[in-house]
Amino acid sequence: MHTAILSVKHITVGNLEQTIFKNLSFQINQGEQWALVGESGSGKSALLQTIAGKFNITGGEIRHHYFDDFIQQHPVDDAYFTHHKLIAFVSSKHSFRNLSNTTDFYYQQRFNSSDSEDAPTVENYLAGIHPTVHTRQVWSYEQTIEQLNLGALLNKQLIKLSNGETKRLLIAAALLKHPTLLLLDNPFTGLDVQTRAAFNNILRQIAASGIHIVLATSPHEIPDTITHVAVLHQGEIINSLPKAAFSIDMVKVVPPPPIDADELASLLSLTTALPFTDIVKMSDVTIKYGDKTILDKVNWLVKQGDHWALLGHNGAGKSTLLSLINGDNPQAYANNIILFDRKRGTGESIWDIKSKIGFVSPELHQYFPTDNSCLQVIESGFYDTLGLFRPSQPQKAAIALRWMKLLELEQYSRKHLKNVPASAQRLILLARALVKNPPLLIFDEPCQGLDTHQQQHFKHVVDAICALGNTTLIYVTHYQHEIPDSVNQVLKLEKGRVVS
Known part of the structure; x- marks a missing residue:
């Protein structure tokens, strides 16, 4: 088994004719949970998307060692079984679709009773989530519903969920895929004080279940279970260190100018x-x-x-x-x-x-x-x-x-x-x-x-x-x-x- 679960070596990443990263290196080892912090536009979300395989890598390489280890332990006779099957990515936006599966939701749909009936319920949505890995049953359906406090929402239509309720649902769906690597883009945004405190405990349970976490977050909201922090600035990792050694002043903050x-x-x-x-x-x-x-x-x-x-x-x-x-x-x-x-x-x-x-x-x-x-x-x-x-x-x-x-x-x-x-x-x-x-x-x-x-x-x-x-x-x-x-x-x- 590899000591590292993921290694990023000198990668160059581009998207839409724009270079996002150049010569960037990053490594996650067994037992580590990472937070990515930095000013807006520093590259936190882009690094998550790069790991998830959503951007083109034009130089360097990413090695998904956790996938190699998995294949050694659980040989899979499926040419389409790639490392993507072991990753769950929860972005800052959802991609819910109507029951007809023909159109995405639209802004005013939640308030129009006839149109909102075309939206699946929480229970419908979760029923459509199938584990991509059947050999490791980490989070059961019942456990996930209980821990994410979704029981009272099962009959609620997706379009009528609050911002915080939607965030809990997306994380539940990710856990039901039984990933090895869980990527979370600003998971605390939209959560009230009580839900943030409860979610901190949920992340601790996720890490204890053997899932590795990488999340983008504010430097003021680094969960307890995080062990390491990477500080990004303008597309570069300028600091990479244990959480105990991290301080908020490592993140560059430019004071706002006087209002004209x-x-x-x-x-x-x-x-x-x-x-x-x-x-x-x-x-x-x-x-x-x-x-x-x-x-x-x-x-x-x-x-x-x-x-x-x-x-x-x-x-x-x-x-x-x-x-x-x-x-x-x-x-x-x-x-x-x-x-x-x-x-x-x-x-x-x-x-x-x-x-x-x-x-x-x-x-x-x-x-x-x-x-x-x-x-x-x-x-x-x-x-x-x-x-x-x-x-x-x-x-x-x-x-x-x-x-x-x-x-x-x-x-x-x-x-x-x-x-x-x-x-x-x-x-x-x-x-x-x-x-x-x-x-x-x-x-x-x-x-x-x-x-x-x-x-x-x-x-x-x-x-x-x-x-x-x-x-x-x-x-x-x-x-x-x-x-x-x-x-x-x-x-x-x-x-x-x-x-x-």
């Missing part, structure tokens, strides 16, 4: 501020899907200029509550809801509502088309469409580019959204929400996947916007340190009910 207050004020002045009294007024709002109550008699008043934090555990009802405000949930018509001083169902269109809102969420990022350039994606914010479906207007494109510069994104202006790092994609969608300077900003976990520099810079921009005008803000996060200083009111949900 004059430029921000100029951008905000391009739109005439509309006066409202009640931005949101909900009275005993209740949302049910079948026998399941998602929101239970919610009362909430948001006045113009208010700055709210919306908090709660995974599955508490936050996304459903926001969908009622953003015009995505048709059950709004069956409830007593006033938006922008007008009762829902009195003749306003969804587009009337969306024109007054700048919105971003993990689900929007999941389903947003990626074939437009980043500049076009931001310009689409003027029209509230998922992409630019009309000729670009030079004046609007110029405004979009100014927002890109303010958010340190101008280098991505001509690149397609799919070809930039996930953190940049999220910032592009945040710029899209800001570009028309709407009276209401709804930011649902906006800092997911952003590094410390990006988080600090974005928070400063949000605080400056709130200070310069009468913008109303609703901000959702599972991390206290991400909440902007301008937030001064809190609504907390617990199992669909307001608890504070």
Whole structure:
């Protein structure tokens, strides 16, 4: 048996005519569990994808020693049985498909009852996961359901899962494949405090079961079971060491620049501020899907200029509550809801509502088309469409580019959204929400996947916007340190009910 389970030697890796790694070396030994850390765009996710075989290696080599050892112990008479069968990769995005298996999910499907019926349940999805290795039964179906706390979700449709629930499901599906090597791309993003603590324990059990873990994560969230840390910077591993010797200051953090207050004020002045009294007024709002109550008699008043934090555990009802405000949930018509001083169902269109809102969420990022350039994606914010479906207007494109510069994104202006790092994609969608300077900003976990520099810079921009005008803000996060200083009111949900 080899001492190393994986060795990467002097590899050059390219994707879409871009060199991602050059002369990169990395090794994982028996019993080691690795965390990859570094600033956004440093190459963490790309290294996971390289190990998983998703990128082209044009120089050097990767040796999958764990596969050689497996074949020696369990000879397989199958030419198609390769090392890929022993790897499970959980990316930051899912690839769920409808029951018809003809189309992917789309953004508003979870709120439309007739269309959401075409989505598999958690139980359906897991039933379709078949172990690629039958000789090592590490995680049974029952054990996996129990440890990932999925029992209560088995009859829930995939499209209706919260961000954190989806993450647990994807990890369960990976374990049911009985991998030797488990690759996790930012597994803690979207998880509430309790779920993060429980997941830390699950990772310990995964490692104890003989599965080797390599995960990309924030340097502030390195699980207990991790034994070694690799620090990446601009496509290079600049440090590789035992976790006990790692310190957070090994990850390069550039302090954010001062906000260009004059430029921000100029951008905000391009739109005439509309006066409202009640931005949101909900009275005993209740949302049910079948026998399941998602929101239970919610009362909430948001006045113009208010700055709210919306908090709660995974599955508490936050996304459903926001969908009622953003015009995505048709059950709004069956409830007593006033938006922008007008009762829902009195003749306003969804587009009337969306024109007054700048919105971003993990689900929007999941389903947003990626074939437009980043500049076009931001310009689409003027029209509230998922992409630019009309000729670009030079004046609007110029405004979009100014927002890109303010958010340190101008280098991505001509690149397609799919070809930039996930953190940049999220910032592009945040710029899209800001570009028309709407009276209401709804930011649902906006800092997911952003590094410390990006988080600090974005928070400063949000605080400056709130200070310069009468913008109303609703901000959702599972991390206290991400909440902007301008937030001064809190609504907390617990199992669909307001608890504070």
